[in-house]
Amino acid sequence: GKRHSCSVRENIDVIEGYFRRYPLDRYPHLRYTGPDNWRFRLRHWQWHLGPGKALAAWLKLFGSEKKRRQVERLTGQLHYLNTGFPYFTHCTFDFRPSMPIDGADFEKKAYIETVCCGVYRFLMKKDEREVPFAGRKHRGFEGDLRWAASRPQGNGAIRASAYLARKVLRRSADTITFDRKAFEAARRAIPDDTLLVIVPTHRSYLDSILCSYLFFAYPELGIAIPHIAAAQEFGKIPLLGKVIRQTQAFYVQRGLGRENPELTRQIHDLVSRKQALEFFIEGTRSRSRQALKPRRGILKCLQASGQACSILPISISYDRLPEENSFQRELSGAPKPKMRLGGLLAWIGRVLRGEIRLGRIHMTCGRPLPMVAESDLNGLSLQVMAELQAGLAPTTHHLRSFLQKHPLPGVGLDWLKSAIEARGGRVLESPLKGEEKIAPTIAATFHYQWSHYFFPEALAAFPEHPAIQHFLRGNLYMEVPTPHPGAESDERLGSVLQALFQPLCRDYFGTAEALGERPGQVPLRSAVELLPEIPGAHLPHLEACLEDLVAREILVPLPKGEGYGWGPKAQDLNRYREACRWPEGAARLAAVG
Structure with a gap:
């Protein structure tokens, strides 16, 4: 009823406040409120009729006929709103619902803000999260x-x-x-x-x-x-x-x-x-x-x-x-x-x-x-x-970059986006469309925006693989929801995991192989030394591998940051190297339980 309704001024304050917090192309402004006199007609001409007629005339001479008609239609709608609005301010409307809301719990301003939220979200297709x-x-x-x-x-x-x-x-x-x-x-x-x-x-x-x-x-x-x-x-x-x-x-x-x-x-x-x-x-x-x-x-x-x-x-x-x-x-x-x-x-x-x-x-x-x-x-x-x-x-730019480098059968932008969202992620639309030049070393970093959503499945699919297990346990902090039943048998998921983790296995294997060819007490000073020996290697992978070798006592860090020496279990290097190979047939994933 009217006792629980906002006045015109309260409505205006709530609406302006909401759209100032969640702005569109421009802030809302109340240009005039008052009697229908010369002040109103001046403001109406200044903000609506004048600009509308001027733009329509310019479009008639230099623009498109379609846009001119759109401007004239908009000007007419604004004129209709201004002439029709006084009826609602001069009359009282007392709506009585069939299921009244308890007045003690009803917040009239919150109700108007809810209406604004609906307009923002469903009519204007906006998102309060962005x-x-x-x-x-x-x-x-x-x-x-x-x-x-x-x-x-x-x-x-x-x-x-x-x-x-x-x-x-x-x-x-x-x-x-x-x-x-x-x-x-x-x-x-x-x-x-x-x-x-x-x-x-x-x-x-x-x-x-x-x-x-x-x-x-x-x-x-x-x-x-x-x-x-x-x-x-x-x-x-x-x-x-x-x-x-x-x-x-x-x-x-x-x-x-x-x-x-x-x-x-x-x-x-x-x-x-x-x-x-x-x-x-x-x-x-x-x-x-x-x-x-x-x-x-x-x-x-x-x-x-x-x-x-x-x-x-x-x-x-x-x-x-x-x-x-x-x-x-x-x-x-x-x-x-x-x-x-x-x-x-x-x-x-x-x-x-x-x-x-x-x-x-x-x-x-x-x-x-x-x-x-x-x-x-x-x-x-x-x-x-x-x-x-x-x-x-992640953004669509990151996903496009990954798919351009790894064209996978049946895996497109929509599928990959849906797979991330099914695991609790969110993908943002990017204005970048993939035409930009991206250095390969930089493109290789983009998947860290989203690949963690597939880490639990990789851990389950490769339970004995030392490189994958070490790398993922050191890089997964959040809990990832289990996707819908049957996801683990999807061949497309297997191809995504292969594109993500085969380069990792290559770099761990390459690191172990390069170390095996270095005799002496100080085989390595830093991971950077290995880059020329492993074509296409990603430096963070090499650094992670050295960290794992230290944890396994195959290597030991030398004092004063002088590099790495052989550890008490250096003889395990060859076995470790072979275990880091990418497993053939890895696309057949183990069940994710």
Whole structure:
């Protein structure tokens, strides 16, 4: 009934609020409300009739007749809405349902918001899990400078950085989206008396910028711009090091292997001031897109402070990574380049020249994980990694790239997408259509966005294979749902597993074979030395194989990082090598139970 209905003004407020949170091509604006007089007719002409008639006249002279008719039809519909709307504001409608809702439980504004959600999802075909907030296809509804100045949080350095980031992202990425529903649900689940700790995946230097940018752009999420633990190397970059510090970064020395008093002091100071923190549990960027082993140094510092924390894992998925050229060189054996201001300026120059196209970037978050003084940090870190891995989303660009390299009978884009979704994954649409040039070493990394959904089946299909078992147990953190019955007998699944894991077996076998041909006490200094000896090898596979050989005591690491020597079980190398061959007939999979 009318007692539980919103007024016109309340309806307008709810509708505007919803579509500001979930924007379309433009924010909704109420241009005029009031009597039908000259003010109304002026606004109607200014916003509807005038632009419509001008565009229709231009299309009649220079455009298509079809588009002209569409404009005239739209102008007529707007005129009809404006002339018909007063009837509904001058009259009272008292609808009485046959099954009345208990007034005590009915939220009239929530009802209108539900209607807006239905319009957004079913009529406009939008998804609250993919809300755009930056990139070329995201329209700014006010000037960039005004936007940066109007946000309610952030100092001058943060506002200036957000302004520049908005410009750069618009020229380098097609669209950047985030899962608003996931972030809102996570924020509601975080107790107010806990310290918020942001833990993103680490694939690019852009990761921390995107997190801070999102919280700056959407203050209604209720997440403060965090203080970021950054590598000490950033602080040594002239000028940029000071700017980064002013954007709430603090520098840490990585790889000490022991307690760092300075890091402990900085973290305890931030904890005492109840400041949100951000750090990368993987430590360094993953050049191969693999999930790296968690590092627990900062978690230990936080736990030692005695402050209860809520760990918020954030997964960031990229079509293409900004550092691809650098990663290509590193995956080919080149050393990691030093951080230099010139490198950043050169990349920005490429952005301005239109040479960088990152495609789609998407952010989502997992469930907040509590950490108290009694928490098991080893188990907690694995939980964080599971949430991060579960949040990674492949795009159609990644799947197309895989299928172009591995044309498999009966396996097309739709089938592979459905197979991933059947195992609990989600595939995003990419604006990249496969025409882009991709270096083979980079293309080989794309499957790490989605191949983990097939890891449990590979473990079951190859229960005795040392290479596959070792590699998968070190790279699977999340639980993958068992697909529908009969999936294990699908020949297409067997061909996908072969395309994924036959190169792995080749590289493990090649590593063992190359080591067998190296006599002496120091057979190898690093996996990079093996790249020329194993054509087409993927460096992360070689590094993983060496790790397995150390675990089996076939090799032992030498002191001071001088390489690897033969271990007490070096005689097992030949047996290990033969066991790493790709098993013939492996397409006949074992049952997945």
